[in-house]
Amino acid sequence: MLIHIHPKNPPERLIRQVVEVLKNGGIIIYPTDTIYGLGCDIYQHKAIERICQIKGVQPQKANLSFVCYDLSDLSQYAKQLTTSVYRTLKQHLPGPYTFILEASKDVPKILKTKKDTVGIRVPDNTIARCIVKELGHPILSATLPGEYVEEYTDPEIIQEKFEKLVDLVIDGGIGGMVPSTIIDFSKGEAEVIREGAGAWEA
Template identity: 65%
Template sequence: MLVTIHPVNPQPRQVKMVVECLLDGGVIIYPTDTIYGLGCDIFQHKAVERVCRIKQIDPQKAQLSFICCDLSDLSKYTKSISTPLYRMLKNHLPGAYTFILPASKEVPKILQSKKSTIGLRVPDNKIAHTFLSELGHPILSASLPGNMVEEYTDPELMYENFKNQVDLVIDGGMGGMIPSTVIDCTTDDDYTLIRQGLGAWDTGD
């Protein structure tokens, strides 16, 4: 189903329908502050496996990420955050960044890499934020399969391409074409740029 949601004032009825879908183990395509992504409730194991099948990746080998409501929410899913790291995260979030951090016990095993790390985001997007607030916990954030970036900006095209694989496609307007900037923060005070994306990154930061 294609569901249109206002990007500034998300309609409560539509939001409720999406959240119920997530709680029921549904898979959605939704907007962020960068590109549209595949998502599900991180605690719905079978839904995570469905996302991996759509992407044609092995959950054990995939480096999966999820979006959090805010920095306080994010801190539950990583091990203790040092003061410099907290300051850096606070300066960049919400925003177009994915931070690779050591996973805490709160992160479902299926989402942890072999190194027990996880990619965490706090997107600057009203629709995504509203879903997170209503759901009460994070949503998986996975890129759509393939390289047809142009097709992943138009919700109607995404619906045509994925309507048989996902439960809902959220139309929150045209999406971006540049993914988030990925920063590895697993070594204290030594942050490594893994992928330059939409978020500006100064290696001297």
């Protein structure tokens, strides 16, 4: 199913419709401030496994990240952020970044890496953040499978390609082609893992 949601003023009714799908263990494809991604409720274990199947990866090796509503929401899922790390996050979020941080006990085990870290995003995208706010906790943020191609910017083409694999595709306008910049703070110092849409000054 493809639903059109206004990118700047998402109607509550449509956001609630998306959240119902997530609460029932469904998988969505949704817009962020970078590329369209696969998402589900982070507490729906089977939905996470389904996303890993779509991507053709083992959950333990998938390095999955998720979307929080804002910085105070993010703080719940990351272990004691130092003042300098918190300040850096505050400068860059919401924005096109994924930060790798030490995972708190609230992060589902399936989403933690062997090093007990987790990737967290707060995208500058109203639809994604409204979904998280209505759901009451984060949603998974996973890239679509295969190489990122130009047709993945068009929600209608995404719908044609993935309609049998996911429960809902959100059309929030044309998406980007460059993924988020990944910064690893798990060792205390910022380490750039992937240069993406977000500029980073060391």
